[in-house]
Amino acid sequence: MKLPQTPSLRLDGRSALVTGASQGIGLACACALAQAGARVTLVARNAERLEEVVAALRTAGHEAEGLALDVQDQGATRRALAGRRFDILVNNAGTNRPKPIDQVTEEDYAAVMALNVRATYFLTQTVIEEMPAGGSVINVSSQMGHVGAKNRSLYCASKAAVEGMTRAMAVELGPRGIRVNSLCPTFIETPMTQPFFQEPGFREAVLAQIPLERLGRIEDVMGPVVFLASPAANLITGSALMVDGGWTAH
Template identity: 70%
Template sequence: MSELSLPSTPSFRLEGKRALVTGASKGLGLACACALAQAGATVTLVARQADELERVRAAMSDAGYRVDCLALDVTDLDAVQRALATQAFDILVNNAGTNRPKPLDEISFDDYDSVMNLNVRAAYFLAQTVARRMPAGGSIINMSSQMGHVGAANRTLYCASKAAMEGMTKAMAVELGPVGIRANTLCPTFVETPMTRPFFERPGFRDEVLAKIPLGRLGQVEDIMGPLVFLASAASALVSGSALMVDGGWTAH
């Protein structure tokens, strides 16, 4: 018998883990929730609309997943702290976000506040709240974007918000690492979702986007699911402070 000891791949499974996913009623958030549940986690869905959440919860429960839901506006920081003060999660997916693409000189104060309050302020303080009770081995996954790493016309505000998320995630990784908590960003290219669908109805926009993606196609929500489970699981146990690009090669230019 050989005396060679062979290494084993760390598990991608998430049994026994509790996950919190924001913006979970549709699009990327729904896909994230399903990915974690399929990997064995118990998932708490968070979104503003209780009826939409209940529809998702019922469908996931019917599929055999362990899931509950919490109707919550994550920009209401006091409500977030009240709702989560006694709960502990192993995984946080900070997915809720928004975009108001406009030329630089058309961005209003309201546009700025809307995007930054959700994409940065709410994400920051939700991570703070969850981290206080997150056990060692926990994983914070902030849903960023390729636009946190590149610039684009009509997206100064969105790029600013995602660049801020990249910076705060790196700092979280440094600060939380000593207590065993990892923090990373997941950075998709354009993914076809209800939020992005109106953009692709504009003449020529789809072709402009595809011209910048070497793989030659838009993202689908399924493209995010595997990378998300990787970042949530023991398979990425030494990955922290990183940005995982899921952009078809956009940022490789």
Template identity: 60%
Template sequence: MSDLPVTPSFRLDGRRALVPGGSRGIGLGCASALAGAGAHVTIAARSAAQVDAAVADLRDAGRDADGLVLDVTDRDAVEAALDARAPFDILCNSAGLARHSPAAETTPSDYDAVMAINVRAAYFLAQGVANRMSGPGVILQISSQMGHVGGPDRAVYCATKHAVEGMTKAMALEWGPRDIRVNTICPTFIRTPLTEATFADPVRRAWIEEKIALARVGRVEDIMGAVVYLASDAGAMVTGTALMVDGGWTAA
């Protein structure tokens, strides 16, 4: 009788994960998923109150977490924070910003603000964490289906997410020999407090719902399994790619 292959583990026990933007919404879902799989999770965000609340919720659920008050656009602060801690095994970057407007009306200040968080901060977070990894390691960027398509009033946002997809592929090629895997997760519209205004607009909601083959909007829980899969040994041969969690939006 031949030996059956064994499914690689989805557990993350003994691994350290940094989750920028992890105090609410999709980021908190990512942090909860990683901690639930056994990782020690450091939640990073600008608001001390939100960080403390998220860490308390994870600890109340019996999970291992601490917090870090951090502005990810401040590279010197990021480097200092990384120097002050043991190297992380996992970066799951959920920090992001959206300021939507018609392309003809985009202001330089909105362009600069969105680029600063979604591209520049994402790039240097990945660089900083990877430079301290001895391997194996995992870099995950929470990107978007908008990194693969276009959308009305989203020229700047789409530009940033397309950039994240490109840098992820290049980093995966460079860091693969060090056993560092680099991937993106690309959600569709996820219902969170930050997206309620979009869903409250009947025209916007109809546009979203007609694009999703599964005929429902996304929930934070829809992201969590993808995060654990890519962070764990179950995804050990996956790098330089995008995992679409879009309900079929990009299938058309």
């Protein structure tokens, strides 16, 4: 009797592009993909920090390169990536400006939507030009794309847009053999979220929503991103993988 074999979680021979990769979730995703065998290109605006991360990855024996780039500059991005082929794209670059709805400015709206939505959309458009069948696009979204929260109407709107584009892209790119999924973390302790936890009572309010009763760590996204990128997820597309400690199970 021939027993079924678990599809591999290895990514040897594959190339990956990760945005917002110099710190936090993006750094964790880049490390995870590299540790699974992928050749990783890390994109971020902070060239100095990017060089440090790439050097550390190479010292650890991984194939990595840095690309100092603002993904909001569509023209520069297209020029930098022209003719390059990636099997995996992780759209992680993002921002948040939490405010009461009556204090959100047009500039806030433009900044959040430009990075969280517009840059994700057009970078994907660029990368899929050369992406082969078997490719995987992973949009780092948020539990806030599925629930509402005080002072986060703008962020929730941007991540709900990411969820919508993920599903539509999955439908359109499926015939080409390209999968598109979103990864939806809860609050992960990163440099971006650290200031939020300085607010009185904020940590307690967040923990009250998480059945596992703890905040996320960057390591919590590493297994899920490798899974979505790997052959183990070959029939998964148009899905949102919740990494939220149970928040959205309420």
